[in-house]
Amino acid sequence: MRFYPLISLICCLGFLLIGRIAQANAQAAYIVIDGSFDDWKDIPHAVLDPVDSPNAEIDLGRISITDNGQFIHLLVELGRDVNIQKLDGSLHLIFDIDAREDSGQLFMGLQGADIDIILSPHDPNQPNKSIGGVDVVSFSQNFADITAYKIGFTFGPTYASNLFELRISRNLQSPSLTPLFSHKHLRFKIVYENAQDNLHDETAIIFHELSPLTQSSIVQDQDPLNKTDGAIRVVNWNIKDGSIFNTPDPFVRCLNALSPDVILFQELAADNSSSQLQDFLNENLRLRDSQSWNVVFGLGGGNLRCAIASTNPLQIQEHFTLVEYPDWPGHSLRVIGAIIEISGKRLLCVSVHLRCCGRLGGRQDFKRILEAETIRYQLAKALQYEQFDGLIVAGDFNLVGSRRPLDLLTKHLDITGLTLSPVDGQQIDELSNATWSDSKESYVPGRLDFLLYSIDKLQIARSFVLDTHDLAPKWLNHHSLKATDTSLASDHLPLVADIRLAQ
Numbered sequence: 001m002r003f004y005p006l007i008s009l010i011c012c013l014g015f016l017l018i019g020r021i022a023q024a025n026a027q028a029a030y031i032v033i034d035g036s037f038d039d040w041k042d043i044p045h046a047v048l049d050p051v052d053s054p055n056a057e058i059d060l061g062r063i064s065i066t067d068n069g070q071f072i073h074l075l076v077e078l079g080r081d082v083n084i085q086k087l088d089g090s091l092h093l094i095f096d097i098d099a100r101e102d103s104g105q106l107f108m109g110l111q112g113a114d115i116d117i118i119l120s121p122h123d124p125n126q127p128n129k130s131i132g133g134v135d136v137v138s139f140s141q142n143f144a145d146i147t148a149y150k151i152g153f154t155f156g157p158t159y160a161s162n163l164f165e166l167r168i169s170r171n172l173q174s175p176s177l178t179p180l181f182s183h184k185h186l187r188f189k190i191v192y193e194n195a196q197d198n199l200h201d202e203t204a205i206i207f208h209e210l211s212p213l214t215q216s217s218i219v220q221d222q223d224p225l226n227k228t229d230g231a232i233r234v235v236n237w238n239i240k241d242g243s244i245f246n247t248p249d250p251f252v253r254c255l256n257a258l259s260p261d262v263i264l265f266q267e268l269a270a271d272n273s274s275s276q277l278q279d280f281l282n283e284n285l286r287l288r289d290s291q292s293w294n295v296v297f298g299l300g301g302g303n304l305r306c307a308i309a310s311t312n313p314l315q316i317q318e319h320f321t322l323v324e325y326p327d328w329p330g331h332s333l334r335v336i337g338a339i340i341e342i343s344g345k346r347l348l349c350v351s352v353h354l355r356c357c358g359r360l361g362g363r364q365d366f367k368r369i370l371e372a373e374t375i376r377y378q379l380a381k382a383l384q385y386e387q388f389d390g391l392i393v394a395g396d397f398n399l400v401g402s403r404r405p406l407d408l409l410t411k412h413l414d415i416t417g418l419t420l421s422p423v424d425g426q427q428i429d430e431l432s433n434a435t436w437s438d439s440k441e442s443y444v445p446g447r448l449d450f451l452l453y454s455i456d457k458l459q460i461a462r463s464f465v466l467d468t469h470d471l472a473p474k475w476l477n478h479h480s481l482k483a484t485d486t487s488l489a490s491d492h493l494p495l496v497a498d499i500r501l502a503q
Contacts, residue, residue, distance in 0.1 A: 031066065031073040033167050033432035034424070035157030035447070040064060040075050040165070046206045051079070056200040057088050058192040062163075063203055065188075067170070069214025071152070071431075072181060074166045076190065081160045083400060085443055086132050086359035087120035089194040093166075099185035099207065105139040108191045110205060114140050115180075117153060117168075121442075128195045133442025143180065146172065149439040151180060154432060158446035159399040159406075160360035167432075170213055182213050218472040224428045225257055225471075225479060228461035231498035232342060235260040236394040236451050238353070238492035241304075242269035245280065250482070250489040252284045254466065257479035258496060259286070262340060264351035264394045265307040266492075272305065273297060281309055298351070300324070300332025306351040306395065308338040315339055317348060319382040323374060333371055335395075337382065345389035345501050348382065350375070352395035354405055365401030372405035383418065389501055390458040391418055394451040396492065409452060420452040423497045425463035428470040435465055438491040449495050461498040 031039050043064050053059040059079030066073050074093070078084070084091060096104055096112040107113035121135040122128070134148040152169030172180040191202040227233050235258055244251045244265075255263070268277065274297035281293035291311045298306040299322045308314065320337025324330070334353035339346055354371050358364025375393070383391075393409060410420050426433050437445035453460065468476065468485040476483060486493050 030068070031071075031165065031167070032426060032430060033154055033156045033165055033434070034426065035159075035161070035165070035433075037075065037163060037165060043075070046208070047203050049201070049203050053079070053192075053201040056192065057194065058082065058091065058201060060190060060192065060201045060203055063190060063206065065206065065208050067181075067208070067210055069211055070170055070216050072168045072170060072186075072210075074168075075163070076166060077163050079162060081162050081360060081402075083160050083359040084119045084155065084164060085134060086400070087130055089192060089200070090121055090130065091119040092191040092193070093117040093119070094189050094191065096187040097181055098183040099187045103140070107139060108189070108199070109202065110187065110189050112187070114138065115143060115146065117148070117151075122195070122197075130195070131442065134444050135442065143172075146180070147439075148442075148444050149437075154434060154445045156432065156434075156447065157399075157403075158448065159403040160401060161403075170210075171216065179213060181210060183210065185209055218429070218470070220428075220472040220475060223475060223478065224464070225466070225475065227259055228498035228500075231461045231500050232262060232347075233258065233260045234262045234264070234349075234392060234394070234451065234497045234499055236264045236266075236351075236449060236495040238266040238396040238449060238490060240267055240490040240492065242267065242272050243490060244268075245272070245276070247488065248280070248284065250485040253479075253481050253485050254468070254489060254494060255281075256284075256286050257481055258466065258494065260496075261311055261342075262347075262349060262392075263309040264349060264392075265309070266304070266334070266351060266353040266396045268297070268305045268307050270301075270303045270305060274307065277307055277309065287311065296336055296338045298334065298336035301334030301353065302332075304334050304353060306334055306336045306353055308336060308340075308349055308351050310338070310340045310349075313341045317350075317382055319378045320350060323378055325370065326374060333374060335371075335375060335378075337378075339386075339388070342501065346387070347390045347392065347501070348386075348388040350379070350391075350393045350395075352393060352397070354396065354398045356396075356398045356400075358401050360401045362401060368398060368401060368405045369408070372408040376408050388457075390499075391420065391454040392451065392458070392499070393420060394449075394495070396448055397450045398448055399450075400446075400448070406450065418454045419456060421455045423451045423453060423460055423463040423495075425451070425465050425495055425497065427465045427467050427493075429467075433465060435493045435495055436491055437487075437493075449492060451495050451497050453497070453499065457502050459500040459502055461500055463495075463497040466494045466496060 061077035064075040101112040104114040155166040170181040278295040317337035337350040355367040434445035435449035
């Protein structure tokens with residue numbers, strides 16, 4: 001927002017008062033970073049920025065803040081549907097972490113600024129171009145080595161939206177062993193500048209009183225990996241370039257701990273095969289008497305293939321043997337479908353891997369939409385000629401652009417009367433639903449993987465995302481796991497659902 005000097009002073013004082021009043025009335029909330037905002041309904045605005053940047057990529061609106069002893073949470077309204085890690089300009093979250101003007105620096109109108117969290121930072125070699133992701137700049141020597149991953153920064157949703165929830169950890173230890181947000185108060189503001197570094201919108205300075213700092217602890221009385229009696233355990237996992245064969249140990253430990261009945265894989269290599277994967281699973285995974293693994297392997301997708309494995313009999317579904325792009329002969333989708341026979345019932349499972357990267361309205365986003373439309377059409381053909389007792393579509397959806405690929409396979413799936421819905425699996429610590437992370441990347445953790453199920457045919461007994469860092473030592477030992485297993489195995493996490501066939 002832009003003000004003339006006197007108006008600016010009056011408005012900033014007013015907004016600052018709003019921020020103080022809002023915090024005085026707010027209770028520390030339990031916020032899950034899942035792209036759903038019901039848990040914010042009782043948290044007041046700290047600032048309600050007016051509509052004043054009609055021609056900008058972003059027009060800041062509602063800003064809310066809450067915290068607990070471990071995290072700071074923000075709710076930020078941006079006025080447009082955007083991908084905040086792929087903006088043309090940059091969004092700055094500027095913090096004075098000790099609410100003192102005599103420390104830090106004057107930066108973008110905040111005296112005493114200590115850190116700047118930059119969403120879509122600019123490329124230093126091409127100043128007018130964003131490199132994407134998140135960067136953190138410190139104005140204090142105490143925090144010179146911080147990164148987005150070190151401060152536990154994450155947000156939701158990963159697809160384009162006009163509203164985002166964001167989280168920052170309060171327990172970062174600096175070289176001087178001082179936690180990042182250990183003070184009683186903080187001040188911050190949010191600034192959007194375009195690709196030419198012209199300031200287009202900004203909030204007033206927001207003052208926030210912090211709750212006492214606490215240390216995180218893992219309390220898990222029950223086995224977090226316990227399998228539901230009578231349910232079929234389905235695991236979806238992007239295994240990153242076929243690394244299950246190159247670094248097998250963490251995969252084997254995780255899959256044995258999860259004890260799945262059905263596994264949907266993505267990112268096997270073209271030179272892998274169904275027999276290779278089948279032999280690997282039979283040699284390394286524990287099985288009950290007389291059981292063995294059966295595998296179907298995708299014929300399309302270039303050098304990245306999908307596969308489905310089950311301890312029950314299965315066969316390729318003919319409409320998913322090889323799926324080509326419409327009007328693009330010789331180019332095929334990364335998808336495979338299989339019919340699995342379970343207790344006399346027929347379950348259709350489809351493993352998908354949509355196009356990666358890009359942003360809302362870009363070439364990659366258009367390709368993801370085309371892929372979802374094509375898969376939807378193949379589902380229509382399969383369901384037109386055969387009856388199934390349930391349908392599962394799972395995989396790496398790569399929703400970093402629009403949400404439309406997901407919508408095409410859920411609320412717009414009106415072709416057969418079947419309704420698909422995504423499982424709401426959270427990580428075991430119940431703090432987020434992120435299924436991807438890689439601290440070597442500039443992009444922060446997010447939800448890329450989905451498991452859709454036919455809600456009129458199947459029932460979800462439980463679902464979760466496995467990050468072995470979330471398990472208490474007791475359960476790591478119980479399952480012969482290491483805390484680093486999932487991060488060593490792949491940049492994607494296993495998405496797990498215990499499913500019952502409806503009677």
